[in-house]
Each structure stands twice: as C-alpha cells, then as structure tokens.
Amino acid sequence: CNNVRRPFIGAAGQPLSRLFPSPTYADNGLGVQPRRQISQFGGGSNAGGGELPSVRQISLELFQNPKETNPFGVNEIVAYWLYFVGSDLVNIAPNQCLIKGTSVAFPCCTPGFAHADCDPIDIPSSDPIYGPAHITCIPHSRTLPAPRDQCALGPREQANHVSSFLDGSQIYGSSYETLERLRAPGESGRLLISNNENNLLTLDPLSSDYCQSPDKQKQRCFLSGTPDVNLLAGITLLHTIWVRQHNKLADGLREMNRHWNGDRIFNEARRIVIAQMQHITYAEFLPILLGIDAVRKFQLNLTPPGSFSSDYDIDVDATTLNEFATIVIPVAFSLLQSINNSSTTTTTNLFNNPSRLYEQQGVEQLVSELHSRQAERPGLKIDLNFRGHFLQSNTANVGLDLISIALKQERDHGLPSYNLMRVNCGLEKLQSFGEMRLILINESVADQLATIYEHVDDIDLLVGVLAERPLKGAFLSQTLSCIIGRQFQRTKIGDRYWYENFFAPSAFSEEQLAQIKKTTWARVLCNVTNIKQIQLSSFLHSDIFENTPLPCESSILPNFDLEPWRDPESPLRLPITDETIKKVVQLAELNLQEQRRREARNIQKNQSTLRFGDPLFAYSNMMRAKPHSKAHARVSAILLESTRIFASGQKLVDGEQLPSLDIDSLQRLLPNIEVGRFVSNYTAFLSEDGQATKDDCLPRLLPCDHSSRYRTFSGWCNNLKYPHYGNAFTPLRHLLHPAYDDGFDAPRSRARSGRPLPSPRRISNAVHIDREIVHAKFTHMFIFYNL
Template sequence: MLLCLQPWEVSKKILRRSFKSKDDIYSLLLVEWGQYIDHDVTFTPQSTSTAALWSGVDCLSTCENVHPCFPIETQHHCLPFHRSTPACFIHLGSDIEQVLQRQQMNAITSFMDASLVYGHSSQLTSFLRDLPGLNGKLAVNEQFKDPKGRAYLPFVASLPSTCRQGLQQERVECFSAGDSRVNEGMPLTSLHTLWLREHNRIAEALKSINGHWSPEIIFQETRKIIGALHQIITMRDYVPKIIGPESFEHYIGPYHGYDPTTDPSASNVFATAAFRFGHATIPPILRRLNESFQPHERFPHLRLHDTFFSPWRIVKEGGVEPVLRGIIGTAAPVVSTNMLMAEELTERLIVPNVSQHMDLASLNLQRGRDHGLPGYNDWRVFCGLKRVKTLDHLKEVVGDDMVAEMIQTVYKHLDNMDVWLGGLVERLLPGSRTGALFSCLIGKQMKALRDGDSFWWEADGVFTQQQKVELSKVSLSRIICDNTDIREVPYDSFRFGKYPTNYVPCNHIPSMNVNAWRHERSRDSEQCGSPPKIKNGDFTLSSSSGKLAALYSCYHGFQLKGAAALVCEGNRWSDKPPQCKGNPH
C-alpha cells in the first residue's frame, strides 16, 4: 500500500461531498442503530499520552511520525492521530514473526450481549446499578428527569466532564452508560436512554410477579432479556436490510445451534473498515420533529457538528422524543458512489480534547493503515470475489466512471486501494445498503457472533420455548412506545413511511408478556424460606445439582468470606451466610 499517499488527499478528492440523496425505503434509525450496535461489539483503545513519555512527543501538537503518533498530513498542517494500543502475544507457541507483528485489541466483549448498557467489567457494572435500591434496576440521573418524569442516564463520576454546555446556567454533564461513547451524538444518547428505561421497566415487572426473587436474580434475568432483544433486533430486523436477503441467506443462513468451534471475536477488518460503511450514510442535518412528525416549533433542526457531545440539548430541549421522531421520520441517506461523506464529518468533526476540527474519512483510512489491513483487492479474494485489475473492471464494480477514474489517478495502482474506501464505492447489491465485499465481511462476522455465542437467545437451555415466543414479539417500535411519550410509530421503525399513513397507534404494536418468566416458589424454597440476605452482596438460586442452592457473590470491590453456596437440606439452609469484606473505593 502507498503509505506516502495521505488519507487527507483521498478524503479530499474522492470522499467529500456536502449533499446526500435520500432513501425512500429505510429511516435514519437504520443508520443510528448501526452505530449503536457497533458499540456493543467493538472498541479499539488508542495509545494514551503516557505511551509517548519515552519519546517526549505530544500527539496533539506534533507532525512527527513518532510512536505513538501517526499524524495525518494535510495541505497546510496535520491532523493529530494516536495509534491503536498494541496487544501482546504471550503464549509460548508464538513464533518470532508472530510476536513481532503488531496486533490491536478489542477492549470490550465482542459478543452481542448489551455490554454497552451494562459495561464490560464488574466495576463498571456496579457503578451503573442501583445497588442501594435493592430492586435489580440500573441507576438513573438524580438531577434531571424528562418532562413526564422519565429517567435519564446518570452522569459520569469525574466532574466537571468534557461535554459541551449550552447557554443555560445549570451544567449538564456527560452521561454515563456501559460504553464510554454514549455522548458522541444525540441519537446515540437517545438509544442508550431507551435501553436504560427498558431495563428498569422489565425489572419492575419481574419483581411484581416474582416477589421472592432477590435483587440479583431480578437484575441478571432482566439483563439476559435485554441482551436477547439486542440480538433479535439486530439479526432479524437490521442485518438483512444492510447486506440484503441473498447475502444473509448465503453468509449467515438459519440458526443450527451453538458451535464451540466458531471464534466469535470481532475481526480487525470488520471493526476497522467493513462496519464503518455507515459513516457514508450519516446526513449533515439532524431533524427534530413534533407529535405530528413535522418540524418542531421550539427545537429547530441542527447541523451535525452542533449535536456532538451535547447531552444538555436532550435535557433542556424536550427530551429524547424530538430526536427519536426525527430519526424515525427522516429517510436515511443512500450510500452513493459520488456522494460519500458529508462535510459535517470531513470538515467539522469534533473529538474531545482536540482543539481543531477533524476529518472522519481521513481518520478511518489512517486507522486501517495503523492496523496494517491488507488492501481492497486482497479482501476481495478472501471473499471469493474477483480481484479488480483494470480500470474497466473497476468502473463495472463501482458503477460510476468518474469516481473509478479518480481512484485510478489517486492510487496509481488498484492494489494500493484502502479496503474501507474500496468497500464504500462498490455498487450496492439488490435490496442492501452495502456492496459485495462489505456484505461478505459483515455477513461472516454476524454469523460468527451468533454461532460462537453459547448464550445466544436461541441456543438450547438459554430460554424456555414460551419465553422465546414472547421475546420474538418485541421490536424497536415497541421499545420506543414503552419508554417514551411517542404514541404512533411504524410497525418496523427501520422502514421509512409517511406520517400518518404508515404509522399505527402504539397499542397495535405487539408486546412481550413477562408472565413467561413467572417462577413459582419451589417446595424446597417454601420449606427453607428465602436465603439469608448479606450486606454488599447478594445471591442467585440454582437447582442444577438436584437440590436448591443459594449462590452468593459480592459486589465489586468486596471479597467473599465463608461458604459461597448454601444448600436447602430438610427445612433449613446448610450453613451460615457468607460475608462480603473490603472497601469498594
């Protein structure tokens, strides 16, 4: 690959456009869900400034290509860029070539498990839970509620935060969620808010039908349901629209159960290139709509750069409803070869702690090179597609002669083409929002995430048949109805429809009956009574050994002292309850 060809030059000559054509099939929610679910699966940490201590360089102010800095040269200056944190091979079987090869890490679980709601570590999960409430719920914002008294996400622990502020006197800090990117944009923040509320709504319903359940059981059962809903909405309602029905059948196909030989890790090319296809479908304007899905009288549309890291706009400007109506009631832009990225992203991207505006296209290209991704043609071969060797073939694959000629001019040789750019410019497959290469890479990844997950919602023993039936009734439209003041939605909110023709009242949208999770007290439980409660910890119940057992665990920062499991024998518990010792701080 021609590393001397600067990403900024590719961005400027091929990728930048200020106008995006509209999709008359799908809503903008399809775009926003792509970003949201990506944050459940991949997060590549960047090298911190401490990594530069030995070289004495500051990546925010240098144009030197010195580790960990990999700046992007532009016409007049350079854009700062931190290399991704390297992962180290530590197992003895590694040969020297493998050890010396730089690899990147995924800092979160690649499983589709709603980790962006609950966090990827026990410490973060504990911070996000309402442990003092003893109700199995997630913590909510203590300072602000929406106009109808609904919850917002809690603020981050470290104050003051880096989020932007409006003109109001009262500060609105960055929100906290299971993923640190929650404040990047208002639609993303709104989706996070939906799932916080949905967890607490389901937890309350489970508590009402299973009064004997401990807070820990309520929390874990609710978390299991929320994880399943993320899987269902993504795999059933989102992925087929993105890669097309034919690619879905070819690369993913029907579910045949958990396969322990499948590696569910997120691949480098998926995280760094293929699933970033959505960046070319982001419009420059965020529309905010009223109850009739018309432009809001009080809260006007916003340029994209005015929505970055601005949770204050949600708290002070009408809650999540105007934003959610905007992304449901707006047609998604189509990926068009000659109109790839809005200038709001290439000229005005805001990154925390970086004083200058950034260029998302240049960052994506540089990230692919930082990770050493093979070029576009190599991935074509990987997917069983023909290598693009001539300009005529490229014109055929791209479907736009001018763009193909510009690529040939800029890259000199087609083997030099970056995989992210090459995947973006391909002609879309029928009924999809991606070309042949990205449909392949996304399809293969989604199949691996499904088949390699022993807790996938359809896997044996994860849910009862009745519970599966109830889970499969849920849609994102239902989640919106249950957790906002929006009273009319399309059956499938990913599909764009005109208001009011294609909208139905919320009571027409199927919902899940939580009675499928009703759990009668066992005979043993009635004889022994509820297990003893403990401070700074809780229990779950298990009967897998043939006897009822209470399995104790401590909250993050505490150590269990005593018996971790009590068994119901006769009419009493087998031992004294354990204690949780320690200091969480």
C-alpha cells in the same frame, strides 16, 4: 469462558480476528511499519516501494457532502443502529501516555518528540479547513497492540477493549468496575438513571472536561457502558432506550417474583435485554442492511417461532473481525444526511452535547426524527462535520477528520486492500481502474481513483467498499456486505449464550423464547417512550400502504409478557437477619470449643493407649483421616452445630429468641442459608494448629482450564458447569433424603414402630454365617478387585 474449549476467545482485551489470513504490513508482515508499500502488491508503475497517497488528500478529493437520500425508504435509525451494535462488538484505542492518571494523546506533531507508535496526519498548507488555522499536522498514534494467542511471537495485532459478543456491553460495560458505576444500589436490579423527570441516563461526574452542552451544570453529559454515549444525540438516545427497557423489565420481574434478590433480578433483566437486542438486530436490521440473499448466504436466518437453534459451533471463533472493527464507524456515519439540512444543530454543538434530550419531550422528538428521516444513499460521502470538525468543541475553530483517522487505522492494522478483500470474499479481482467502472455507484469515481492511487491494488478498503455499487435488494455494496455478513455470522454461531440456543442452563424455556421472538423495535419504543404511534417496520420509512404508522395500543404490536418468568412457587424464607446468622455461628463455635475440651478430658481419663496387635489400632491406622479431611470435618462440625441451634429454636447469648418452626420447614429452609462469609472469621479455630486460612478450610473456587487434556488429581473441573462435582473432599450424595433421627445429624436408631433398631452385632451374627460354600464361577480376585 463463553467458549469452554478456548476461554479467552471473544473476551475483552484480546486481539481482533481477521478475515484476510495475514496482515499486510509494510515490513514483511511484522507490523512495525503501518504503511503499506505499493511494491507489496506488485503492479504499479512505481513498483519500487513508494508510499500510499495521503489520507487527508483522499478525504478531501474523494469524499463529498451527503446530497442524495436512498431510494429504498431506509431510515436514519439504521445508521445509528449500525454504530450501536458496532460499539457493542468493538472498541479500539490509540496508544497514549498517562499523566497523573489521565490519558493524554502523544504530541506526535511537536518537533523533537519521537515515539515508535506516532503516525501523524500531514496537512497541506492549501487545506480548506486546516490551512486558515495554520495547522500542518494532526497528532495520531497507532492502536494499542494485544498479545497474540498464548503469547506467541508474530505480527502485531490490535486489542479489542470490549467483549466480541452481542451482549449489551455498550449498556452494561465489559468489566465489573464499570458495572458497579452503572447499577443502582439495593435490591431493585435496576440501572442508575439521573434524578430528573425525563428518565435519562445517570450523569457522568467528569463530564465537565468534555461536555459541550450550553449549560454544563444543568445539562451534564451521561455515563454508560462505553465512553462514546454522548458522541451524537442519536447514540445517546439508543443508550437511553435500552436502559429504560432494562429497568422496566427489572420492575416487572421484582413485582412478579418478590422473593428474588437484586442480583437475580438484574441478571435476568440483562439476559432478556441482550436477547431482545440480538433478535431485533437479526430479524429487522440485518435483512434491510444486507438484503435477504446475503442473510441466507451467511446463515443469519433465525429459527421459526417456537423453535430452538442447534447452530452453535464451538470451533467458530466469534472474535470481532479487524476488517469490521476498523470500518464500521465511518460506514455508519456515511449513512447520515447532511447535518445542516436535517436539523438546526451546528458544528460547534454537534458532538458531546446531550441538550436535546433534556428538552421537554426531547426523547420523543428524536425518536420521531430518526424514524421519519431517510438515510443517505451509500457512497463516498460523509458530512463535512466529520471531515475537519469531528469532535470540535465550543472553544476551537476546527476538529478532527474521521475519514483520515479511519484510513490511518486501516493501514496501521495491516488490513488488506480493497481488491484483495474482494478476492477473499469470492469476487473477481479487478485488473484496472477501467474495469472498476462496471462495479461502481458512479463511473466517474474510477477516474478520480486513478489520479490518486498508482494501482487498483492500492485502493484502501474503506474507499472501495463505499464506492462499490450495492447489490440488487441490498442497501450496501457486495464487499461491504461480505465483511458485515461474516462478522454477524460468527457473532451468532460462535456465541454459546446466543438466545436461540437450546442447551441449558443458559437457554430460555420454550415459552420465554416465544416472548423474546415477539419483540419488535416498534414495541420497545412504545413501551419506554411517550410516542403515540410508530410504523411496524421501524427501520423503514412509513408509507400509506404496508408500513403505515400504528397506534401503540394496536394488537399488531404485541406486548412482551413476563408471565413465563414467574416462579411456580416462592420458596420459604427464614425470618432472620445476617446479624442473627453471625451470632448463631459464634454460639456454634463456643459449643464446639467446649465439646472438644470435654472430649480431650474423657479420652485422657478413659482411653488407654492402643498397642500393636490391638485390632482397634489396625483399624484406626487404616482409616486414618488426611489433614484436609480433618479440616473439612471441622467445617462440617461448625455448620452442623449451627444447624442444631436453628432447629432447637433456643435463645442466643444476648437473649434473642430464634423462630420456632416444624422440622419439615427447617429441612427446606436451612440449606438455603449461606454462612461461608461468616465461617471465614473462625478458620483459625477450625484447624488443629490454629493457623488455618479461609482457603485451607473452604473449597477453592479456582477457574477451570477448559482446554486441558489431562485430569486434575482432585477431580476439580471434570464437570464444567459444576466444577466441584466429584472433587475430592466434597460431600457424598444420597439417592434418598437422609433419614436422621433429628432430621439433620443424629444417627437413625428407631424402627418404624418406634422401638430401638436391633444391635449391629446381633445382625452380623444372624446374617453373616461362616459356611464353606464355593462359588462355581468367581475367584477371590473378583472380591479384591472390587475393594
């Protein structure tokens, strides 16, 4: 429901979107066969339909170890931030089998095993890593598909298992079940942390199955919103930073607004965290990654301080792009320096090993390391740990090849070739490998590409965007900037909850927005770690000129002020418990049962049966209540009786004395008491036949179909924010506060002087005199039309 016109857009479990209009599958676009055939692009010498080159061959022959840091001063934290926001926007998973509740990869390399989604990676016997281990095949299966929009028939699409919005799903999860495992119990509004002095993430109870820390008992892996939290220490660090930030905000909000409950504290802290993540990404990260020109081109600029944005467009589909989803992870890891050159970490303890964070000052050491070490210069480079040792455990000699997997996924998803994506981005189509020399980082790569691919149209997207030369003033290549720029353009303009948007109720106030826009990554790090100093432009390497390290106490790093979140007035709270409320509702039930028995006896004794011709019979027949109205009236009766009991301050059945308050205080307090969860216990009593259910007696909180062009018969969902407004069987509204004699229910009967109001019959006789005065303009139709 982020998009009220198309509620499923961007929701977890929905199919990824595409930049290229149609998938380029090998079977005429249906998606049954993932591999693209050369003939599909028409131009290769083998234009009859040969297969594309082996993904492992591409990984071995084109990709090198990192060996050259970038000349732009970009820190390695940029690589981790790209991965971090990427995991917020997308999570794709391969098809697997379920054995005793556990997902297990298909044994696609086992002789005799066959499955339509098996797409194994073939390994040559001469492979330098897998050959000595006698591995000739790596199991691989296709990505889980997702139903197309409105279950339409058509080509295969891939499911995104997280929301497509920049909403902190990697921290909070994309389901209530995940959130329940991460949120601290009670009314603190905090996220869980592990019980240790380092203030780390909560522990994963199942981490022993995969955790590679040296001491699995004392240094267990962590739990977060996405399962990749332990993949690398830098990724775990970012999760830790933002969980700490959430808890710091929650503590501040709870101290400032002690009347807020845990849900209010949690949701407001989460809302601020999401806004700060969005602001840092667009204000600090993207201008470095894409360059100022691309930021302007793709409308990624933020509004000036003190200004709201009106860029939201309900027609923009914010669903994560398939092209972005498939290449973002290998692109991020390609920006890391060689592992062996950057630290003492070895292959066997690199992945799923959180031990560094358990060290004394481990978080601070990692922060310093990632913000002082320069990122690798973009290109066809990625550390060998990702090309044969990816996810390698302590008990294995080899791991997986991330590049081979990424290329398999790219073809599996039917993504366009590099050349077709260039055209989609408005760039010139390449006609030959020789022409490619003009746009590559290294001209000699064109010769390597020519020996592997039959035609320039066959070059895989990931290979092309990494080989392409970056634009002037940008860190990444032009085609890659196009993909990432378009993704973040949709993420910003297509998000109804974008932090700069002006429309209520999701909008921040002007004062709150001003505080959000003061947020910097440097200040967040200072607030939640014990570092002493940090450069202001934290995604860039420090220098002695414009980006010298500043002490955390510096006024140049402004603090985030929660004062705009202070409630101007704390509402009164009635000093009673849920148990007391339950007893009041029970007493109200007993009182109403006795009242109904008295009414029945009095009617039988004093009221004769109405006959035809009797005006009372005609009146009662015309004003007869519908069954639903009677059910709602009985709900109102039990609520009103409960209100009377509270107002009277009487003793309850067990002798408990209710607090005695003046009528003004009660009128302010009682409407805030929610008793629906107790009324549901007495719904049988509320109906005439004793068979009512809660749904019969209480409003049904059904989801709205925002895309419907027709009205509902009851008026439900006419107002998207408050679906019950104007709905049938809901209370009438007052222009002024009700003027009951007892403040709640008793009809008004006294004049200002304190004497009884005049009889209605007397007023009728005095005011409504029958005179034959004919209006000069209006006919009787005017009267009946208004009835």
